[in-house]
Amino acid sequence: MRVGGSFVYPPPHLDLRRIERLVLIAGGVGINPLISIFTSLIQVQESQRPKEIHFLYGTKTPTSDMDPQSMLFLTRLIDLVAAAADPVNVTLSLFLTNTGYEDGERIEHGKLPNRTYAKRIGKGDLVGALDGWRGKGAQGGAGREDTVCYVCGPQRMTDEFVEVLRGQEGMSEERVLCEKWW
Numbered sequence: 001m002r003v004g005g006s007f008v009y010p011p012p013h014l015d016l017r018r019i020e021r022l023v024l025i026a027g028g029v030g031i032n033p034l035i036s037i038f039t040s041l042i043q044v045q046e047s048q049r050p051k052e053i054h055f056l057y058g059t060k061t062p063t064s065d066m067d068p069q070s071m072l073f074l075t076r077l078i079d080l081v082a083a084a085a086d087p088v089n090v091t092l093s094l095f096l097t098n099t100g101y102e103d104g105e106r107i108e109h110g111k112l113p114n115r116t117y118a119k120r121i122g123k124g125d126l127v128g129a130l131d132g133w134r135g136k137g138a139q140g141g142a143g144r145e146d147t148v149c150y151v152c153g154p155q156r157m158t159d160e161f162v163e164v165l166r167g168q169e170g171m172s173e174e175r176v177l178c179e180k181w182w
Contacts, residue, residue, distance in 0.1 A: 007033040007150060007179045009040070014175065020146035021052040023129045025121065025161055027153020028059055028072075033179050034152055035073045042080045042090075050148075051089055054129040055081075058095040058121045058153070066099065068111050078113060091133060095121045121157075123164050130168060144170030152179040 010016040022041070024034045034055070041049040059071055068074040077092055084090035093115040101107055101118035109116065130144055149171075151161045158178050165176045 007037065007152070007177065009037045009150075011148060011174075011177060014148065018146050019050050019148050021054070021130075021132055021144075021148070022050040023126075023147065023149040024053070024055045025126070025129075025149065025151045025153070026055070026057045027121070027157045030151075030153030030158070030179070031057060031059075031073050032152070034150060035076065037150065038077070038080060042084050046084075046086075052132050053084075053089070054091045054093070054133065056093045056095065056121050056125060056129055058097070058157075060098045061096045064100065066096070066107070066109055066112060081113070089132075091115065093117070093125065093129070095119055095125070121161070126161060126164055127168060130165070130171065144168065147171065147175060149176045150178070151176070155180070 010019060024038060026034045038053070038055060041053060055077065057074070057077065062070045068078065074094070081087075081090055081092045092113045094113050095117050096107065097118075097120060099107065099118045103119050105118045107116040107118055130147055130149070132143075147170075149165050151158050151165070153161075158180065162176055162178045165171055166173050
């Protein structure tokens with residue numbers, strides 16, 4: 001049995017002043033280390049955190065009514081995004097499976113984040129977060145040199161996402177970190 005993990009923010013090998021965009025990608029219980037990083041960053045002064053933080057969270061819908069209380073840390077995430085009070089630069093994208101909605105459909109639900117989708121996180125979602133959702137870095141990976149990604153979730157998802165992210169133009173292995181507890 002192994003206890004603990006290797007996730008720390010900021011990454012010890014990178015200059016904190018060179019992190020402009022942070023992308024946190026969680027699958028299921030993989031949210032645990034990422035919610036800690038996100039909470040700490042939202043609690044510090046805005047000038048002490050990256051200009052952009054994009055959180056992608058994929059999970060199964062445990063109930064048919066899609067109650068945020070039934071999804072691990074979702075209400076806390078929603079509260080933290082609201083506390084940041086910056087809907088353009090601090091975003092939460094929720095990806096739900098087992099919803100009964102058509103795959104890929106945007107879910108309009110008063111209790112869920114505006115960016116909620118009935119699907120798994122896909123390559124396009126990862127690239128969108130790398131580029132800050134506004135496409136600033138869309139020209140051949142420009143603007144990604146100050147982006148750092150953290151990935152934590154089931155083994156297959158983590159391995160796939162790390163490969164996709166590290167393979168994107170403008171990204172390097174040292175700026176795509178993952179936690180493997182298995």
